[in-house]
Amino acid sequence: MVGERIKDSDDVLRIIKSGDRKFLQQLYQQYRQEFGQWAAKRYNIDEDAIGEIYQRTFIALYYNIKNEKLTILNSSIKTYLFAIGKNQIYDHFKSSKRLAEPDDLMINVDEADNSILDQYEQSDMKETVKQLLEKIGEPCKTTLELFYFKHYSMDAIAVEMGYKSEQIAAKRKFICLKQLRALLEEGRLDGLYSLS
Amino acid sequence: MGTNDKDLEIQKYLQGDLSQEELAQFEEKIAKDPDLAGEVRDYKNLENGLESAGLDAFKAEVLEWEQDYLRETPDTGQPALPGKIIDFKKYIRIAAAVALLLAAGIYFYSSRTVSSETLYTQYYQQYPDMLTKRGDSVTGGPGEEFLLAGIDAYNNKNFEAAAANLQRYLDAVPEQKGIALYLAISQMELDQFKLAETNFRLAREDPAFRQQALWYEALLNLKAGKEGKSKAILETILNDEHHYRKKQAEKLLNALG
Numbered sequence: 001m002v003g004e005r006i007k008d009s010d011d012v013l014r015i016i017k018s019g020d021r022k023f024l025q026q027l028y029q030q031y032r033q034e035f036g037q038w039a040a041k042r043y044n045i046d047e048d049a050i051g052e053i054y055q056r057t058f059i060a061l062y063y064n065i066k067n068e069k070l071t072i073l074n075s076s077i078k079t080y081l082f083a084i085g086k087n088q089i090y091d092h093f094k095s096s097k098r099l100a101e102p103d104d105l106m107i108n109v110d111e112a113d114n115s116i117l118d119q120y121e122q123s124d125m126k127e128t129v130k131q132l133l134e135k136i137g138e139p140c141k142t143t144l145e146l147f148y149f150k151h152y153s154m155d156a157i158a159v160e161m162g163y164k165s166e167q168i169a170a171k172r173k174f175i176c177l178k179q180l181r182a183l184l185e186e187g188r189l190d191g192l193y194s195l196s
Numbered sequence: 197m198g199t200n201d202k203d204l205e206i207q208k209y210l211q212g213d214l215s216q217e218e219l220a221q222f223e224e225k226i227a228k229d230p231d232l233a234g235e236v237r238d239y240k241n242l243e244n245g246l247e248s249a250g251l252d253a254f255k256a257e258v259l260e261w262e263q264d265y266l267r268e269t270p271d272t273g274q275p276a277l278p279g280k281i282i283d284f285k286k287y288i289r290i291a292a293a294v295a296l297l298l299a300a301g302i303y304f305y306s307s308r309t310v311s312s313e314t315l316y317t318q319y320y321q322q323y324p325d326m327l328t329k330r331g332d333s334v335t336g337g338p339g340e341e342f343l344l345a346g347i348d349a350y351n352n353k354n355f356e357a358a359a360a361n362l363q364r365y366l367d368a369v370p371e372q373k374g375i376a377l378y379l380a381i382s383q384m385e386l387d388q389f390k391l392a393e394t395n396f397r398l399a400r401e402d403p404a405f406r407q408q409a410l411w412y413e414a415l416l417n418l419k420a421g422k423e424g425k426s427k428a429i430l431e432t433i434l435n436d437e438h439h440y441r442k443k444q445a446e447k448l449l450n451a452l453g
Contacts, residue, residue: 021257028261033269048324048351051266055258062254125245126252127403133249148246149253149438174207181238 012077016065019151028058031078035085043089053092057085066151132183140176147173202232210239256407256440263321312426315451316418319444323381323408325351339368343375350378358382374402377409384412389420407433411441414448427452 015023035057036050045053061081064070073080133141139161146152146160154166154173163169208214209222226233325347346361362379366372380395393416399409410433417426430452433445 025261028258029265032262032265051262051324052326055255055262059251059255059258063251125241126248129242129245129249130403144246145250145438148243149250151250170207170211174203174210177210177239177242178203180242181235184238184242 013065013071013073016062016077017068017151018153018156019066021150024062027077031081034078035082038082039085039089045089045092049092053085053088057081057088060084060088128184128187129180132180132187135183136176136179139172140179143169143173143176144180206236206239209236210243253438256438260440260443266321310451312418312421312423312452315448316415319448320415320419322353322385323377323412325378327375327378337369339365342368346375347378350382353385355382355385359386359388372402373398374405375399376402377405377412380409380416381412384416384419387419389416392416407436407439407441410439411445414445418448423452 016027032054035054036047039045039050039053040047058081061077061084064084070080133144136144143157143161146157147154152160154169157163157173158166158169161169161172163172205214205218205222209219214222226236327343327347342361342365346358346365349355349357349361359379359382362375362382366375366379369375376395377399380392380399383389383392383395393413396409396413396416399405400413410429414426414429414433417423417429427449430445430449433439433441434449436442439445
């Protein structure tokens, strides 16, 4: 049972990090309403904007945990989620040029920022990689997607893909990366991709 | 395609598995060997692109959760799900009950009585403005005033003004194909089916809006009473493992019979 695994905050972080989609979706729904009411009442934000802010907040929470920017929970997951939300609301005010943001938004929680996402947002290779994944075939496509999209551990990939060990899964993943690079090289020769 | 010692070293480097000493040695090799440096740079770029594509896929999933939340939240503002600790046993019982009900529903409605118009109303939800609120697409370029006016009208459900302004923006900046999604949705709201179809096709050419354009084009055909075309598009969505509306497409296809 999923519920029985959740014993303490370490467990919460572990399950989030594992990318368990059912758990993540439940977590998303669990605080969505309360977040919306809090943001609307305290910061006077309209419902449409709240939906977007909450999505970005949740994504930042997940990536901060996945990328081990957050490894210990000193407070509840909800407190942390709402701290990220404050930063996102602050960004929202900045981008919408709303001048008078509430004072308490100036308090920034170090680990609660979403800068970790910036490097991915700005990748020039995203569209190229999407095209290459369509060409690479199986089992490489699934192996790479399990690791980079679903964020499975090597152990979990070994189970899912039927590899004998996590070491073999790691080796397979690298071979797939190598194949992806070979396709990139081919594309460069054909003038499909830039040389950078 | 196998691996050799060099590959193993690169693999360990990318995974962060080299010791400090090994790392220093490897970085020295990179500094001296431009081919190796290029190879490592390629891998890093590919990994970054994969992470970036993964972020896109996760965003699409989260958007779907948000849409589920909005669909399940009553207009009274009462919570869709009570703000309490997740009770997974209860969740599984409910899921099982829902699955049974769905199975029964599919059986019961095998000779469907729900009209395509009703299904359209059930599944259609105006696509949210992801442009101006994120502030990343309105950059003060040509035609910006039309874009801002168009999106503003779109947000206020003034679809005639939205369509007129967004069309003028696209005339000025035709390469911004993604904007055609908002134009097409406005035209769909106005029952301008042919124009909407053309613009959904245009929006599909922008990778960032391709998935959304497909989903809304399926709904457009439903609204226009063209169930066959709608089903064909829904099948396409089903074949895309990462499509953000895959589940809904499956449900809608089942409902269409």
